[in-house]
Amino acid sequence: MSSIKILKDKCVGCKLCVNSCPFGAIKIEDKKAVILDNCTLCGSCVSTCKFKAIELTKDEVKGVDTSEYKGIWVFAEQKEGVLESVSLELLGQATRLAKDLNTDVSAVLLGHYLENTAKELIAYGADNIYCIDDPSLSRYNDESYANIICDLIKQYKPDIVLFGATAYGRSLAPRISSRLNTGLTADCTILEIDKEKKILLQTRPAFGGNLMATIVCPNHRPQMSTVRPKVMKAIEPDYNRKGNIINPQITVPTSTKVKVLDVCNFPKEDLNLEDAEIIVAAGRGISDSKNMKLVEELAQVLNATVGASRAAVDEGFIEYAHQIGQTGKTVSPKLYFACGISGAIQHLAGISSSEIIVAINKDPDAPIFKVAHYGIVGDIEKVLPQLIEKFRENLVK
């Protein structure tokens, strides 16, 4: 069993470790550090101790022979032949990672009537398409899709497998990683290659706080990640690119415990945060639901879409559909107004591709100001009416 201990003769009770612990799992008792029950053995404290008084012993983890695994795979999510944009974005990122690993990029495509979809994947950077074309796969099904992809991974041994963090991807990927006993990192915002160790560095917001964590999966394969839409960039499609379409010998399950009986799509609504050019978003700092009117009015003047932070949704100021951030939507507008949004890292993860960010907040220390191109320290109730008026004067003839 892995364990951590404080070497009492070396510890001077300086509290450096207490401050470095992301979990608050160290306290000082009788001028010596004590590790508490909620320690997760993350090791953050070990490197901060100047007196080498913390000893972390990790069991040797028995993994797999990683040298057998090669290539980067992307799960190509499609509905009736239309690919999810995130799958194309992942292919783009995979081509960049593949250069560092000197390997190739493959797409895993399941469905029915897939010929044109396969061609599109090649144009967007796939060197190989593992194509399973069967009428029973025309609709996404957790069970049959997981069975087939697990079989393919066992047969072809890819080094890295990437999924979009969509409703389907977030359901499918953990089922697969669990069966293969390998690691999976959710909602990555940065994917890079450690050029020395040739492993995938997966970075995501962590610890529910203003921290990013870089996560690796050194001893198990494949290395698996999910990535939210609009975080990575697709390459320009080249329809003259060549690629191989492979039709693997795979048994398609004939009966499944889970059956999709019916699919019902919501009507396309006006609310389309992902493609909005201007967004006016509200946070907890608008303080009162009546101030939502000001946010909405500013949005109206600018012909903008209304967004919100998780805190504003939790407060009941606005519905979840408007939520932007790690657990909401990722946006990339030309102009983003953050009204009373403090700027928790989860929210920042959803707005980082905005061209210009304007932050209005009464707390001058709010983290949102670190990412804002223009910052106004002030009261929403006083600043927004002025802004609405000035925009009206200048924009509306």
Add this chain to the structure above:
Amino acid sequence: MNIIVCVKQVPGTNEVKMNKETNTIIREGIESIINPFDTYALEEALRIKDAYKGKVTALSMGIPQTAQLLKQTMALGVDEAILLSDRAFAGADSLATSYALSMGVKKINNYDLIICGKQATDGDTAQVGPSLAEKLNIPHITYVNKIEEIGDGFIRCTRLTSEGYEVIESSLPALLTVIEDLNVPRLPSIKNLREAKNREVAILNISDINADSKFTGLSGSPTQVVKTFIPEYNINNEMIEGTPAEQAEKLVDNLLSLGLSVQ
């Protein structure tokens, strides 16, 4: 219908304050709560129990103090609460957590349905539900927003997707992860809360659930955190001073000079 609800203890807030001088997290005064998404899972389990009879068991993995939170679930009407707690579970990623929970579920043995919240508010991975179902070799349905029918050996629900919803039928036993649209969780009465204080939470260690320490905690976790950092933003930021009217005017001028137009 015997139902197991997976419950996680999480920090009561995501609004984390940083100490600017030491670059560390200020965590005084943050209390622990039941993961908010799990409260919808608990409520749905209790409603199913009301309609179909049976037993509801709350299952958690965590530090010994989690037992206090599990007593709250008993005040709501949960029949039994089980806490998996052992130093050998420390440092678990979602795979090692799923393994330990699956061994706990096998110990409970008699169940038709497992319900989990869609994700925990501290890690937000949404991985443990599907991963646990896989370890138990039972089907799973994620993002369930409505249970339509439970019949002899099957359950039919609707689940949200990015474009709408799907009607899905699965054989039982099965695992569901549920979203907040499902119900409005009940609150415990003061009387029940007081009574629950005297109830026992079964605390099981690694040998009680016959788990192999190779697959639990840090040893059973394929993923490792190699670095944590505070993101740096290289943004040329301009703070606009003045009265609200002056601030508004300067901002509008700046944006107009950048070519802001409205379609």
